[in-house]
Structures are given as structure tokens and as C-alpha cells.
Amino acid sequence: MDKRDDPFIILRKMIFIEAKNCKIAKFCDAFLILFYSLVQLLDIYYMSKNFSISLLIRYSPITIMYLLIIIAAVISVGLDKEIIEAYTVCCKIRWPMNVVKKQTQIKLKKKCQIINAGLSCTVPLFLVTIISTFPYFGSERDLFICVEVFEAYFGEWSFIPYYFCFAASPFFYYHFFRITFVLVYAFLHAQLQYLLIEEYLFETYETDEAKGWKYLQDTRYQQEIGKSLQLCISQHIALKQFVKKTVDLVLIGMPFFLVFGVLLLTSLLAFITNFEDITSNILKIRILLAAGCSLCITIVFCWIGQQLINVTSDIFFSLGGASWYFWNRDNMKTLLMFLINCTENESVVFAGICLNYELFLSVVRLTVSYTLVLYNLQKQ
Numbered sequence: 001m002d003k004r005d006d007p008f009i010i011l012r013k014m015i016f017i018e019a020k021n022c023k024i025a026k027f028c029d030a031f032l033i034l035f036y037s038l039v040q041l042l043d044i045y046y047m048s049k050n051f052s053i054s055l056l057i058r059y060s061p062i063t064i065m066y067l068l069i070i071i072a073a074v075i076s077v078g079l080d081k082e083i084i085e086a087y088t089v090c091c092k093i094r095w096p097m098n099v100v101k102k103q104t105q106i107k108l109k110k111k112c113q114i115i116n117a118g119l120s121c122t123v124p125l126f127l128v129t130i131i132s133t134f135p136y137f138g139s140e141r142d143l144f145i146c147v148e149v150f151e152a153y154f155g156e157w158s159f160i161p162y163y164f165c166f167a168a169s170p171f172f173y174y175h176f177f178r179i180t181f182v183l184v185y186a187f188l189h190a191q192l193q194y195l196l197i198e199e200y201l202f203e204t205y206e207t208d209e210a211k212g213w214k215y216l217q218d219t220r221y222q223q224e225i226g227k228s229l230q231l232c233i234s235q236h237i238a239l240k241q242f243v244k245k246t247v248d249l250v251l252i253g254m255p256f257f258l259v260f261g262v263l264l265l266t267s268l269l270a271f272i273t274n275f276e277d278i279t280s281n282i283l284k285i286r287i288l289l290a291a292g293c294s295l296c297i298t299i300v301f302c303w304i305g306q307q308l309i310n311v312t313s314d315i316f317f318s319l320g321g322a323s324w325y326f327w328n329r330d331n332m333k334t335l336l337m338f339l340i341n342c343t344e345n346e347s348v349v350f351a352g353i354c355l356n357y358e359l360f361l362s363v364v365r366l367t368v369s370y371t372l373v374l375y376n377l378q379k380q
Helices: 009-015 023-049 053-078 080-093 102-120 122-132 145-157 159-167 169-205 212-217 219-272 281-320 329-341 357-379
Strands: none
Touching (some): 009 169, 023 053, 023 145, 023 159, 053 080, 053 219, 053 281, 102 169, 122 281, 159 169, 169 281, 219 281, 219 357
16 A cells, blocks of 8 residues: 555654654654653652642642653554554555545545544643643743752752743654554554455445345356455454564553553542642643643543444454355355454453443543542541
8 A cells, every 4th residue: 555545644744754764753752761761750859858739639640641652652663663663564564545436435535534634623731731831831840840959959949940841842752643543553454454455344244135146156256255354354353463472562561551651640630629729820821731642642542442442343243244155165164264254353451441432431430539638638
């Protein structure tokens, strides 16, 4: 498939850039990871020395967020080679749109456009959230504990790490954005390829009712059915291998994203429940935007995981609708083998936790429960 025919080309341009292979870019990435890691260690040390529930609730959202971004940056940089390899495999195995009829192509392209539009809406949200954190829009002291930490440990030189921290933050946030949408991009293509197999099978099943049982004696028809099934099986196997490779990469970061993601949502919600004690409007806007981004990413992750389960199960049901009674014995055996290969759905599972809609509901329930605990602790 030609890269120019990529239905998710805008998403690909945002996450696969040639500069990532440059030594200077890699050095800058490593320096930013080291700098922000040291800043967070210093912040955590300062919070432990001056610990209180109010301090924890006020500064934990940004602290947890930066820890999550640091982990995402390490994964993004460390697995850059594996990500490019997976992308290369995807380009080699994927079918072009023209394997199905024109009407089906239009339907699939329209679906891709809707997905692109939905994902594009998240980009302005991320940008507005990042821009809102700049010092120009208001004091950072009530949200970022690093301001107080820099003043405490660097004195009159505190402006140097302070301005560098906020000036370099958009480049650092990009790693979190990139690793998030690498997963989305990979599974969107897997979803599209499964849909192409499904539609290709439906077109293969089309028969002339007037001909009926005469298909059993039609040698050419039986050969075409056999070739189509073998083509779909080989593509299905290649897709399963690609999805497995991608899932293995996802599982490296999934435990961190689950733990820190729940903590981040909890801390943000706990902060929001104490809005009556906050007089700064810009602080409220920043927290609400951060909460919106966190919730948006959680929804996208769970949605893409659920879509992977749905499209792989649809292949099985599409095979069940085959006109197998018009096929010869060899084609029936091939169909049976294909059915056996499709009995297990593809999914992203870590320690029994599956990335789907149920996970989103579980995260919401867990977040609300922990928030109520923190709220009661502060009131006491």
C-alpha cells in the first residue's frame, strides 16, 4: 500500500518524523528526560519534608502528571526502533482500499474520515492545555510546586531552571502525545485491515440465486473461492502477528499508565472538589483542562481497545455467514481452518485487565472512590 494512500496520514505525520532519527534530537530527548526527572525528585523530596494533606491535594496532580510524562518519554525514546519496525511491518502487510468494490471503499473512507475528525478534536485540547500553563497567563505558584522548590534551593538563580522548565515543556509533552497516538495509529490500521478482510469475504460470498446448486459443478467458481479464502487466511495470520507485536509493546507501558492514570484522575478530581477554596480563575481553568485531557486519553485508549475486540470477533461471524453449502470439500476444510483461527479475539490484556469499555467504567468508579477518601481526610 502506498504511503500516500494512508487514510490516517495526518496522524502518521504527527507521530513519525524524520528528526527522531537525528543524533541531536536523541541527545535533546535524553537531556530533557534527565532534567525533568531531577526536578521531580527534588519536588518529591520537598513535599516529603513539608508534608500535609492540603499540600498533597494541591500539588499532586502536576507531580503525577510529570511522572507519567517522564515514563512516556522514556518509553517513546527507548522503543523508537521497535516502533519504526512495527510501522514498517504495517506498511508491508496492509491491503490497499481497492481490494474491495468502489461502494465499499467509499463507506470505509467515510468511517476513517469520521475517526480522523474525532481524533483531530483532541489536538486543540492538548495545545490549549499546554499553552494555558505558560507563566504569561498567570502565576504558576499555586499549581507547580517547582516554583517554590527552585526559590528554596537556588535562591536568586531560580529564574534559570524556572524559565527553562516552562520553555522546554511543550517539547517534553510531545513524547506523551506521540506514544499515545502511536498506539492509536497502529490499532486503527489493524482495525481497517480486519474490516477490509470482512468486506472482501462478503463480496466473495455473493452468488446468483438463479444458478443455485450448479456452483458445486463450477470448477472456476470453486478455484476462485479457494484462492480468496487462502488470501484472507494469509492476511489474517500476518495481521495477528502485527497485532501481537504491537500489544507486546503496549504491555511495557500499560502498568505504568494504569497506576499513574488512576492516581492522576483521582488527584485532579480531588482538586476540583475543593474549588470553593480557590480564588484564581486561571488555576481553575488549568485544572479543568488537565482533567479534560486525562479523561479524553482514557476514553481513546479504552475505545481503541474495544474496537480491536469488536473487529476481530466480526471476522468470525462473517465466516459463519458463508455460502459453504455451495463449496467443495477442500474449500469447506479451508473455511473450517479459518474459523478455528478466529475463535480467539485479539485484545490488550495485562494481569487480567483488558483495555475496553468496562475498564473505563472501572477507572471512573475507582477514581470517585479515592476522591471521596481524600475529600473526607481534608475535611477532618
